Amino acid sequence: MDMLLNPLDRRHRLRDDIPVVPGAFPLVGHLPAIVCDLPRLLRRAERTLGSHFWLDFGPAGHLMTCVDPDAFALLRHKDVSSALIEEIAPELLGGTLVAQDGGAHRQARDAIKAAFLPKGLTQAGIGNLFAPVIQARVQAWRDRGDVTILRETGDLMLKLIFSLMGIPAQDLPGWHRKYRQLLQLIVAPPVDLPGLPLRRGRAARDWIDAQLRQFVRDARAQAARTGLINDMVSAFDRGDDALSDDVLVANIRLLLLAGHDTTASTMAWMVIELARQPGLWDALVEEAQRVGAVPTRHADLAQCPVAEALFRETLRVHPATTLLPRRALQELQLGQRRIPAGTPLCIPLLHLSTSALLHEAPDQFRLARWLQRTEPIRPVDMLQFGTGPHVCIGYHLVWLEMVQFCIALALTMHKAGVRPRLLSAVEKGRRYFPTAHPSMKIRIGFS
Numbered sequence: 001m002d003m004l005l006n007p008l009d010r011r012h013r014l015r016d017d018i019p020v021v022p023g024a025f026p027l028v029g030h031l032p033a034i035v036c037d038l039p040r041l042l043r044r045a046e047r048t049l050g051s052h053f054w055l056d057f058g059p060a061g062h063l064m065t066c067v068d069p070d071a072f073a074l075l076r077h078k079d080v081s082s083a084l085i086e087e088i089a090p091e092l093l094g095g096t097l098v099a100q101d102g103g104a105h106r107q108a109r110d111a112i113k114a115a116f117l118p119k120g121l122t123q124a125g126i127g128n129l130f131a132p133v134i135q136a137r138v139q140a141w142r143d144r145g146d147v148t149i150l151r152e153t154g155d156l157m158l159k160l161i162f163s164l165m166g167i168p169a170q171d172l173p174g175w176h177r178k179y180r181q182l183l184q185l186i187v188a189p190p191v192d193l194p195g196l197p198l199r200r201g202r203a204a205r206d207w208i209d210a211q212l213r214q215f216v217r218d219a220r221a222q223a224a225r226t227g228l229i230n231d232m233v234s235a236f237d238r239g240d241d242a243l244s245d246d247v248l249v250a251n252i253r254l255l256l257l258a259g260h261d262t263t264a265s266t267m268a269w270m271v272i273e274l275a276r277q278p279g280l281w282d283a284l285v286e287e288a289q290r291v292g293a294v295p296t297r298h299a300d301l302a303q304c305p306v307a308e309a310l311f312r313e314t315l316r317v318h319p320a321t322t323l324l325p326r327r328a329l330q331e332l333q334l335g336q337r338r339i340p341a342g343t344p345l346c347i348p349l350l351h352l353s354t355s356a357l358l359h360e361a362p363d364q365f366r367l368a369r370w371l372q373r374t375e376p377i378r379p380v381d382m383l384q385f386g387t388g389p390h391v392c393i394g395y396h397l398v399w400l401e402m403v404q405f406c407i408a409l410a411l412t413m414h415k416a417g418v419r420p421r422l423l424s425a426v427e428k429g430r431r432y433f434p435t436a437h438p439s440m441k442i443r444i445g446f447s
């Protein structure tokens with residue numbers, strides 16, 4: 001099947017001397033192809049138009065996309081701003097640190113980041129909190145015999161991220177519902193009427209914010225709440241210029257969002273790869289048997305190189321965040337091109353993550369590229385988490401939970417004498433935007 005492009009739009013147009021990819025639809029632009037077929041769209045645009053081209057993101061407008069590895073450096077450039085993220089998703093990401101620059105960004109980030117570093121995670125006992133939740137879930141999969149994998153990993157990740165925040169287990173169903181409604185803000189048309197996604201999404205956001213505000217008050221009052229919220233509140237209150245609770249609440253909401261879809265997708269892809277490559281599963285089982293138990297501290301992760309390689313290679317081949325928007329504040333040189341001040345930019349992490357310029361045999365899933373490396377991990381090796389001032393805060397947390405998950409899965413299934421098996425086709429139904437994930441329908445059997 002050919003790509004979801006408009007056959008009537010064949011014009012060759014230029015903006016600022018840079019070609020616009022043909023095939024845009026009215027109102028939605030290239031979004032159908034971006035959502036369903038991004039890798040092919042980027043490759044075709046590169047082949048026919050070169051390394052710089054405009055993509056039309058419909059309501060979010062045109063973004064100048066550069067597939068050169070040079071584009072990665074834009075994420076560290078002092079004249080490149082993240083404020084475009086707020087313009088694109090004001091309802092969901094407005095007022096959060098991912099859409100801020102400079103001092104405001106630094107101040108909010110500094111207050112949160114310590115809790116997510118290995119030391120903060122270990123002190124808060126996050127590994128011990130997660131291990132039983134993950135084990136219970138994979139045991140349930142074993143008992144059921146087959147599962148719809150993305151739905152399951154989505155549920156598990158929500159449970160983990162809520163427990164991280166210290167949300168009591170009995171409150172989870174209510175949160176679950178509100179969280180789903182909040183996500184409607186991503187696709188809500190700008191019509192604010194009762195029953196429509198925008199109204200429902202805003203109501204859910206207000207509900208979530210009111211609960212988070214109460215958590216913050218509880219934490220200040222030293223109520224016995226576990227989880228990272230206490231740590232973040234104390235770090236906020238210790239800062240030189242106290243930040244308002246609105247900032248804290250918006251950023252805790254960001255953590256709930258940022259830590260869910262991305263990890264659920266990565267975990268689902270890991271299971272799919274383990275199911276379709278028996279050699280990977282055998283290597284993981286061998287490692288799991290050697291370590292004997294689910295690790296709970298960062299210091300223990302070094303004993304699980306296969307699980308770590310699996311996490312890194314899964315993300316390399318299936319990066320959950322595919323595109324990052326930015327805006328040039330000043331005129332920039334990007335590869336051979338001058339980019340005018342004000343240009344909206346798109347940095348295609350997906351393309352870079354699977355680029356032959358950065359990786360040998362980039363389309364092959366090879367644990368050996370991680371297991372056999374002798375030099376330390378460089379920013380470009382973990383580009384799926386971005387780089388520069390906005391590099392993902394959740395990196396160490398993801399690493400911990402993915403390794404815990406791999407070891408728990410291997411120990412549980414091996415003990416029962418079963419292994420994961422793919423029960424559906426993988427290529428159909430994949431999505432690449434706003435975050436990437438495998439088809440919702442993929443089923444995995446354990447037999």
Ligand code: HEM
Nearest residue numbers: 097098258259262263266320321384385386390392393394
């Ligand atoms: C596989 C899982 C994940 C992937 C692939 C991922 C990817 C990313 C990327 C690419 C960025 C950079 C955004 C930008 O530069 O505009 C980012 C930022 C961020 N991530 Fe993650 N992320 C993951 C998991 C998590 C988790 C588990 C959390 C926390 C619970 C988290 C919290 C954040 C936050 C707060 C930011 C914004 C940082 C800032 O703007 O300074 N992420 N993530």
